[in-house]
Amino acid sequence: MRLGEPLVGGSLQMLRSKRDFEALQRSKLSRVHPLMTVRLLPTDRDATRFGLSTGRRIGGAVQRNRVRRRIREILRMLGPRLVPGWDVLIVARPASAGASQAALAAALERILGTAGLLVEGEKTDR
RNA sequence: CGAGGCGUCCGGGCGGUCGCGUGCCUCAGCGGGGAAACCCGCGACAGGCACGAGGAAAGUCCGAGCUCCACGACGCAGGGUAGCGGGUAACACCCGUCCGCCGCGAGGCGAGGACCAGUGCCACAGAGACGAGCCGGUCGGGGCGGCUUCGCCGAUCCGCCCGGGUGAAACGGGCAAACUCUACCCGGAGCAAGGCCAAAUAGGAGGGCGCAACCGGGGCUUCGGCCUCGGGGUAGGUGCGUCGCCGAGCCCUCGGGUCGGCCGCUCGAGGCGGCGGGCAACCGCCGUCCCAGAUGGAUGACCGUCGUCACGCCGAUCAUGGCGCGGCACAGAACUCGGCUUACAGGGCGCCUCGCUGG
């Protein structure tokens, strides 16, 4: 796979093992935004994988599930522009439950952009 | 028309684009069988079709199914329930009914067995909170003292009866949501139960308790004994004990590996409709339907339109209308059911009560 090509199948790879999350917690690379905190860890894989963390401060099960689904939707739309070789942990903050989808998408796009995880491309309009 | 009670149902509708999970079909390919045609099984990517959260899925407060513990009997301990009768797989749930309390009423609420088995508690106040004792008085009696001496008076003792400001309650009791007694019920753990496959430096280290004694068969023997099989029964096996049963390993500490897949896993005390029985809860029969199965955890995002509510502006001001903007609850299945409890924007339907008014 060359740099800049869409990821295989366009499907998201999510982190699931406890070990991956612990490694990500130890990583010092992070970006902060009022809506979320993002921790980054470079890997030598062909893909970029994501983990989502929605703590109890966000709200009940409905709010936490919805925030995760909405962030997954944003990641799906950002998929074609992603650079491979990273593990990313997105920690949603309480304000994200009340934020609009556009605000959430803008925040995540800005964070991943400044971290260099997005290739230059036409802005994903919606 | 106003106020209220009970029950029941819904809890956004329709349409579009993209995305997710499960099942089925098509398909590259793989494996097996066959001489072949072909058949069977698995099945990536993609496409198509179908289905895809709730009345509380919630809290986890009860009750069961199911699985494992060999879990069988009795007793103790522990826990639970409590008028009576019924329903149910079971219940602390539901129905009927009696009684008590609340409400003008429709209705609502109630852990409502027993303190003449025992123990305990009833603060303050009050003579006294339970066997009784204390104070005052009438009456009767005993002996004593005084006097105006067939009698009267005084203090004291004994007996019966009556009364004693209080307090929620007074020789009449109250409290068992005080211990307790009576009747009945309950073995323990929980789908991370439990089973299979694969993988793992690998069947790790230390400590403790055991496989006993004994009897019988066989084998070896350097004649000391050793090995093996069977009986026997030991550690251990629900909180404890007894009996019975199982019985070759069990327990503790430390340090590691794996942390993948499959089954359980969704058809069930199931939903809907009809008929019949019953005051009812509910039960029986017939027909019909298949209705989530995720595992970092599937339902989301962006729109159009309709419905509804609040606000602002305009016209109008006696109902009403147009435009713009914003909102539409509580809340997410995790083995499955039956209940209980709690949260909830707004709304539909049915029955009933009270008050006012009209015919």
Place this chain on the structure above:
RNA sequence: CGGGGCGUGGCGCAGCUUGGCAGCGCGCAUCGUUCGGGACGAUGAGGUCGGAGGUUCAAAUCCUCUCGCCCCGA
């Protein structure tokens, strides 16, 4: 899934076992002391005992339900 604990003045805690007065420390207010402040002394205010219901003559205390927070074990 299972188990445990806590909620009492503004803050931190007693009191609950065996039901009858709600208390302690810090803080706060006023006064005194001081030239002034601190410290000290005196006086005082402030609590629906997380909420609802029940038992009882009487409930922070007993019982039931409920809300919120925290901590363990698998």
